[in-house]
Amino acid sequence: MSSLAEHIQSADWKAEKHVPVIEVKGAAKKGEPFQVELSVGKEIPHPHTTEHHIRNIQLYFKPEGENFIIHLGTFQFEAHGESVQGANEGSAKCEPVAIATVTLEKPGELVALSYCNIHGLWDNAQKVDVK
DSSP states (O other): OOOGGGGEEEOOTTTOTTSEEEEEESOOOTTSEEEEEEEEOSSSOOOOSSSSOEEEEEEEEEETTOSSOEEEEEEEOOOBSOOTTOTTOSSOBOOSEEEEEEEOSSOEEEEEEEEETTTEEEEEEEEEOOO
16 A cells, blocks of 8 residues: 655756745744745746646645644635636636745744646645744
8 A cells, every 4th residue: 555655746846847835934933923925836837727737735834843744724726727618718727826824833844735637746845943
């Protein structure tokens, strides 16, 4: 039996369009909210078509010194140009960009997963220092 970890792909987001980008906006201070921007396709654009798109980005936090990861949120991207007129004829498409506001009590690592309907799960992580 396989585990989910065996199906998650990783790469440098500057060279691979499927990898989620994690950007902490401003300083992370203990007990104070700060923003985290998540995106896919920052350096190399990812298609936003009916046939090939990013469905969601999930954000997690792994506190330093703790065993378990905390799910912070899932951001769904539902419109991909679908229409009764046909694929890619719709009047709206979602861009795979989301902003989460989080409050942390200790340093750790932010972990993001993105899901491409063609190429599966991709991950990225970024340490966050909470002062």
